Amino acid sequence: xxxxxxxxxxxxxxxxxxxxxxxxxxxxxxxxxxxxxxxxxxxxxxxxxxxxxxxxxxxxxxxxxxxxxxxxxxxxxxxxxxxxxxxxxxxxxxxxxxxxxxxxxxxxxxxxxxxxxxxxxxxxxxxxxxxxxxxxxxxxxxxxxxxxxxxxxxxxxxxxxxxxxxxxxxxxxxxxxxxxxxxxxxxxxxxxxxxxxxxxxxxxxxxxxxxxxxxxxxxxxxxxxxxxxxxxxxxxxxxxxxxxxxxxxxxxxxxxxxxxxxxxxxxxxxxxxxxxxxxxxxxxxxxxxxxxxxxxxxxxxxxxxxxxxxxxxxxxxxxxxxxxxxxxxxxxxxxxxxxxxxxxxxxxxxxxxxxxxxxxxxxxx
Amino acid sequence: xxxxxxxxxxxxxxxxxxxxxxxxxxxxxxxxxxxxxxxxxxxxxxxxxxxxxxxxxxxxxxxxxxxxxxxxxxxxxxxxxxxxxxxxxxxxxxxxxxxxxxxxxxxxxxxxxxxxxxxxxxxxxxxxxxxxxxxxxxxxxxxxxxxxxxxxxxxxxxxxxxxxxxxxxxxxxxxxxxxxxxxxxxxxxxxxxxxxxxxxxxxxxxxxxxxxxxxxxxxxxxxxxxxxxxxxxxxxxxxxxxxxxxxxxxxxxxxxxxxxxxxxxxxxxxxxxxxxxxxxxxxxxxxxxxxxxxxxxxxxxxxxxxxxxxxxxxxxxxxxxxxxxxxxxxxxxxxxxxxxxxxxxxxxxxxxxxxxxxxxxxxxx
Numbered sequence: 001x002x003x004x005x006x007x008x009x010x011x012x013x014x015x016x017x018x019x020x021x022x023x024x025x026x027x028x029x030x031x032x033x034x035x036x037x038x039x040x041x042x043x044x045x046x047x048x049x050x051x052x053x054x055x056x057x058x059x060x061x062x063x064x065x066x067x068x069x070x071x072x073x074x075x076x077x078x079x080x081x082x083x084x085x086x087x088x089x090x091x092x093x094x095x096x097x098x099x100x101x102x103x104x105x106x107x108x109x110x111x112x113x114x115x116x117x118x119x120x121x122x123x124x125x126x127x128x129x130x131x132x133x134x135x136x137x138x139x140x141x142x143x144x145x146x147x148x149x150x151x152x153x154x155x156x157x158x159x160x161x162x163x164x165x166x167x168x169x170x171x172x173x174x175x176x177x178x179x180x181x182x183x184x185x186x187x188x189x190x191x192x193x194x195x196x197x198x199x200x201x202x203x204x205x206x207x208x209x210x211x212x213x214x215x216x217x218x219x220x221x222x223x224x225x226x227x228x229x230x231x232x233x234x235x236x237x238x239x240x241x242x243x244x245x246x247x248x249x250x251x252x253x254x255x256x257x258x259x260x261x262x263x264x265x266x267x268x269x270x271x272x273x274x275x276x277x278x279x280x281x282x283x284x285x286x287x288x289x290x291x292x293x294x295x296x297x298x299x300x301x302x303x304x305x306x307x308x309x310x311x312x313x314x315x316x317x318x319x320x321x322x323x324x325x326x327x328x329x330x331x332x333x334x335x336x337x338x339x340x341x342x343x344x345x346x347x348x349x350x351x352x353x354x355x356x357x358x359x360x361x362x363x364x365x
Numbered sequence: 366x367x368x369x370x371x372x373x374x375x376x377x378x379x380x381x382x383x384x385x386x387x388x389x390x391x392x393x394x395x396x397x398x399x400x401x402x403x404x405x406x407x408x409x410x411x412x413x414x415x416x417x418x419x420x421x422x423x424x425x426x427x428x429x430x431x432x433x434x435x436x437x438x439x440x441x442x443x444x445x446x447x448x449x450x451x452x453x454x455x456x457x458x459x460x461x462x463x464x465x466x467x468x469x470x471x472x473x474x475x476x477x478x479x480x481x482x483x484x485x486x487x488x489x490x491x492x493x494x495x496x497x498x499x500x501x502x503x504x505x506x507x508x509x510x511x512x513x514x515x516x517x518x519x520x521x522x523x524x525x526x527x528x529x530x531x532x533x534x535x536x537x538x539x540x541x542x543x544x545x546x547x548x549x550x551x552x553x554x555x556x557x558x559x560x561x562x563x564x565x566x567x568x569x570x571x572x573x574x575x576x577x578x579x580x581x582x583x584x585x586x587x588x589x590x591x592x593x594x595x596x597x598x599x600x601x602x603x604x605x606x607x608x609x610x611x612x613x614x615x616x617x618x619x620x621x622x623x624x625x626x627x628x629x630x631x632x633x634x635x636x637x638x639x640x641x642x643x644x645x646x647x648x649x650x651x652x653x654x655x656x657x658x659x660x661x662x663x664x665x666x667x668x669x670x671x672x673x674x675x676x677x678x679x680x681x682x683x684x685x686x687x688x689x690x691x692x693x694x695x696x697x698x699x700x701x702x703x704x705x706x707x708x709x710x711x712x713x714x715x716x717x718x719x720x721x722x723x724x725x726x727x728x729x730x
Contacts, residue, residue, distance in 0.1 A: 140429045
């Protein structure tokens with residue numbers, strides 16, 4: 001392949017999506033629920049999770065789906081990971097505002113109910129609830145033969161936090177240290193490009209994986225297929241982040257040493273720009289890149305910039321913390337994520353993301 | 366048409382769906398969240414909304430989609446009502462446990478983003494938030510060209526209640542009076558049969574409505590099309606039910622005069638059986654039936670039993686209340702729903718729904 005591939009050519013037009021979402025948001029008025037009453041909206045920059053008032057607490061909701069990764073799961077009839085992906089996309093967003101996820105509901109749309117699929121998705125959701133430490137509070141299975149041609153899976157997570165424990169990004173400042181938590185692989189939501197590359201290579205998902213798959217702390221069969229690698233479930237960071245925030249509350253009386261948290265999903269590193277409207281971000285020691293990214297990049301002739309704008313490239317979540325506490329926070333976090341590492345720092349060179357690789361530069365999300 | 370039509374022949378197999386859902390539920394284990402901590406699950410019969418602990422309160426979540434009614438909206442490019450349908454399906458479920466809905470998130474899946482569609486859906490959701498008095502706390506728009514062929518819309522509602530104000534059905538007893546709240550028409554979630562009948566008649570949704578559409582308290586154009594009638598938005602009962610529960614709390618110190626609430630959706634009258642495992646329900650004075658049901662029944666040669674097992678037949682919600690307070694509760698409710706009426710009573714003739722029409726009998730949901 002000689003033509004470089006990008007996300008738009010893979011069938012998803014991020015700009016068109018942005019303008020559609022803008023149309024939708026433009027149609028929404030302010031809430032009828034008054035400040036100081038349960039359900040009143042709370043504004044927070046970044047918008048990873050929606051916050052509402054609830055007495056001395058805030059409640060946070062996040063909703064998201066697995067996206068086109070489902071097509072790979074359906075193609076190889078292996079739904080073991082999709083419930084975990086669905087959970088992760090939502091609870092990892094809640095963590096960004098400092099919320100502890102407590103409950104989850106799933107929405108399954110299928111052309112026709114299939115007990116085998118539902119049992120597998122159910123088992124996967126049960127495992128996900130355990131990993132995220134949340135209650136499955138409900139779910140809906142819709143048969144929509146005229147609307148969906150194969151399984152769609154989405155969900156909504158609910159979390160809570162003390163009113164004074166919101167992670168708002170307001171305390172971010174130049175010099176803050178960035179701690180990266182490793183991703184487990186491609187995660188979810190950005191599969192169109194990956195799928196396009198695989199298809200255009202004439203490969204099948206059940207082919208033996210055409211590259212060396214070894215990478216830190218993930219489980220794979222001895223002779224993995226391409227699907228095995230692409231379907232590695234998204235990492236759920238609840239234990240790590242909730243553990244850290246509770247530890248800080250207990251030891252310091254507040255979570256304020258953590259100034260910002262970003263979930264690195266579709267949009268890649270540019271997600272950092274959601275946390276602040278002036279500060280910049282420099283990644284001088286990027287995480288190790290799992291081999292599937294390098295392989296996809298080479299096969300698809302994708303630029304470094306596009307790769308980092310689309311994929312997580314090994315970095316699943318970023319904690320921006322007070323410089324003086326970075327080492328102790330890193331040490332705490334490494335109990336749960338041994339490969340967590342300091343990857344960079346916040347600067348005041350303008351609102352942009354820069355990188356050890358000078359080709360990687362983002363000025364808007 | 367001479368062959369009687371039923372829901373299964375219209376492409377949705379309720380029994381298969383039931384066994385798929387059972388597979389899914391069978392895969393789910395108990396929550397890892399311990400009793401007495403935020404997020405711990407609370408068991409409640411009926412299962413209209415999922416309840417979790419939250420200090421002195423309970424939080425309730427409900428998730429549901431608009432279903433195949435969306436196909437009519439998409440066919441006639443009129444999405445003005447679908448956000449209201451989506452909201453109604455969820456908040457009306459929350460009301461059944463005595464929860465006040467406070468927030469909502471939407472999930473939109475499309476083959477390709479279309480600003481026109483999103484603006485219309487957004488406007489409809491904004492209107493719905495106003496009607497239900499909830500905050501739109503987030504949303505997701507997914508482009509899934511390989512999974513959906515046209516718009517799918519679902520959502521999740523969050524509500525809360527005081528710990529001692531749950532409507533559990535435990536207090537239901539023989540002699541309780543059933544107050545019916547009128548539906549606005551077909552509502553949502555049961556469109557497959559209706560669509561099948563329309564299609565098999567060779568009718569188009571934009572044809573002038575082939576029957577007299579006048580019915581209590583609903584707005585229609587002067588010369589409505591079939592789509593105009595089929596797309597009448599689902600009634601949202603928040604003002605009525607939250608108003609009633611707050612009124613009872615203020616005037617009596619508790620909501621206990623209301624023993625059970627059922628949202629009459631797919632499954633029709635058999636939904637009543639979800640509220641109790643022994644008691645029976647007799648409808649001796651059914652609500653007026655909106656003309657579209659009669660027309661669909663005649664065109665499709667559908668039995669009375671099947672109609673009442675599929676559609677709401679004019680009855681959107683049922684409140685089972687203490688006999689002595691039925692008149693005063695009805696009077697309160699009629700401020701918001703003038704056509705609300707006493708429709709029957711609870712009995713102890715076994716767990717079944719009986720009806721003034723002896724052909725209508727349900728013994729399982």
